[in-house]
Amino acid sequence: MIQTKNNQLYIEGLSFKDLADQYGTPLYIYDQAALEKRMETYYNTFTSPLFETKVLYASKAFLCKAMVKLAQKHSLCLDVVSGGELYIAKQAGFNMDRVYFHGNNKTEAELRQAIDYGVHTIVLDNLDEAKRLVRLSQNSTKPIHALLRINPGIEAHTHAYIVTAHIDSKFGILKSEIDTIETIIQTCDEADNVIFDGFHAHIGSQIFDPKAFIAEIETMAEFIATLQKKMERTFSVLDLGGGFAAYYTQEDAPIPIETICPLIVNTCEAMQEKYSLSLKEILIEPGRSIVAEAGYSLYTIGSIKKTPHKQYAFVDGGMSDNIRPALYQAAYRSDLVEKMDQEKKETYCIAGKCCESGDILIERASLPLAEENDLLVVYTTGAYGYSMASNYNALCIPAIVFVKDGQSKLVVRRQCFEDLIEKDMEDPV
Numbered sequence: 001m002i003q004t005k006n007n008q009l010y011i012e013g014l015s016f017k018d019l020a021d022q023y024g025t026p027l028y029i030y031d032q033a034a035l036e037k038r039m040e041t042y043y044n045t046f047t048s049p050l051f052e053t054k055v056l057y058a059s060k061a062f063l064c065k066a067m068v069k070l071a072q073k074h075s076l077c078l079d080v081v082s083g084g085e086l087y088i089a090k091q092a093g094f095n096m097d098r099v100y101f102h103g104n105n106k107t108e109a110e111l112r113q114a115i116d117y118g119v120h121t122i123v124l125d126n127l128d129e130a131k132r133l134v135r136l137s138q139n140s141t142k143p144i145h146a147l148l149r150i151n152p153g154i155e156a157h158t159h160a161y162i163v164t165a166h167i168d169s170k171f172g173i174l175k176s177e178i179d180t181i182e183t184i185i186q187t188c189d190e191a192d193n194v195i196f197d198g199f200h201a202h203i204g205s206q207i208f209d210p211k212a213f214i215a216e217i218e219t220m221a222e223f224i225a226t227l228q229k230k231m232e233r234t235f236s237v238l239d240l241g242g243g244f245a246a247y248y249t250q251e252d253a254p255i256p257i258e259t260i261c262p263l264i265v266n267t268c269e270a271m272q273e274k275y276s277l278s279l280k281e282i283l284i285e286p287g288r289s290i291v292a293e294a295g296y297s298l299y300t301i302g303s304i305k306k307t308p309h310k311q312y313a314f315v316d317g318g319m320s321d322n323i324r325p326a327l328y329q330a331a332y333r334s335d336l337v338e339k340m341d342q343e344k345k346e347t348y349c350i351a352g353k354c355c356e357s358g359d360i361l362i363e364r365a366s367l368p369l370a371e372e373n374d375l376l377v378v379y380t381t382g383a384y385g386y387s388m389a390s391n392y393n394a395l396c397i398p399a400i401v402f403v404k405d406g407q408s409k410l411v412v413r414r415q416c417f418e419d420l421i422e423k424d425m426e427d428p429v
């Protein structure tokens with residue numbers, strides 16, 4: 001929880017200033033209590049008398065061993081999309097029977113790794129991959145579950161959603177490609193070690209409109225009903241993906257978890273009845289919505305520079321620790337953590353230190369008068385910040401600190417210069 005006292009900003013009882021002194025900047029700070037609260041809320045509100053329910057944390061939003069351990073502690077399942085993410089989950093001791101492996105091009109090595117680790121479910125993307133899985137599963141000691149990713153033709157981004165959009169998406173099989181879908185299911189059904197459970201869809205990210213999820217469920221239910229009749233076979237699992245929005249700026253009004261979860265459950269229950277489906281289990285995969293608002297980026301301002309039309313505040317990080325503004329004009333709020341009571345009468349362009357004109361974190365930030373050495377916090381940076389961080393300009397990736405009940409823990413150390421050449425091997429020939 002965030003609090004202001006005597007001009008200073010605090011998180012879980014610790015001042016940002018003290019955190020900067022102890023761990024340095026730039027720094028990723030996570031409110032552990034907030035992370036846990038959101039996981040608990042998902043777990044407690046995504047329940048149904050009719051279905052088994054599972055909440056999968058989409059680990060690509062923010063992944064490190066400490067985060068995996070929190071997900072395990074709060075009984076979530078984990079969604080991974082690469083051998084690397086799977087490795088991190090394994091190294092953190094995550095129960096592999098709760099892991100779902102996504103991705104549009106899982107390599108042979110990744111599928112072997114998943115089978116070897118005993119991953120619960122592979123979410124298949126296409127026919128080649130289904131055949132690959134069937135071949136590799138032949139030597140497996142236990143059966144592996146499979147879902148198929150369907151492109152329902154619904155695309156939702158931020159405030160709008162479109163039906164019959166994005167038919168050329170690289171993800172999944174378009175719901176109208178019935179022959180291919182049947183072939184994939186038959187390929188799995190004929191294998192001894194693959195159990196085909198049902199379908200997965202994921203319609204976008206930062207979705208505000210509950211109607212988008214309702215449209216997704218209705219479309220998937222109708223699709224499953226058609227296939228059920230055609231193949232004379234039932235399907236037990238429907239995985240609805242993630243995309244639940246987070247609060248970044250005053251313009252954002254995300255649907256509360258307590259509202260969207262029952263709405264999804266009720267819609268699934270109604271569709272089960274309407275289409276005489278035989279679903280036993282429904283799944284959701286929140287990523288951003290669990291971690292975004294629990295994360296904060298703390299920077300030190302190095303210089304203020306005035307140009308004819310702008311006033312810049314330069315920070316000691318930038319697109320290397322948060323590429324979202326450069327990548328898709330993501331907007332953020334910020335504060336000077338030691339000037340909380342001062343009037344915000346200046347406007348700054350918050351720019352990083354990378355050699356790119358696009359290296360801007362906030363285009364127009366309202367702040368009190370800023371000076372060299374002021375500490376700047378950027379809010380809601382918990383999702384797709386660290387996980388998309390890079391070593392551009394050989395900047396070191398910041399440390400990650402978790403805070404809770406007045407205590408702080410360094411869960412990922414800051415990169416050091418030695419890390420930057422650790423992989424370099426031989427001199428040129």
Ligand SMILES: *Cc1c(COP(=O)(O)O)cnc(C)c1O
Nearest residue numbers: 058202205242243285286287288
């Ligand atoms: C990215 C992704 C998610 C999580 O998306 P958020 O917007 O972070 O909730 C879930 N499922 C799949 C398949 C994804 O690709």
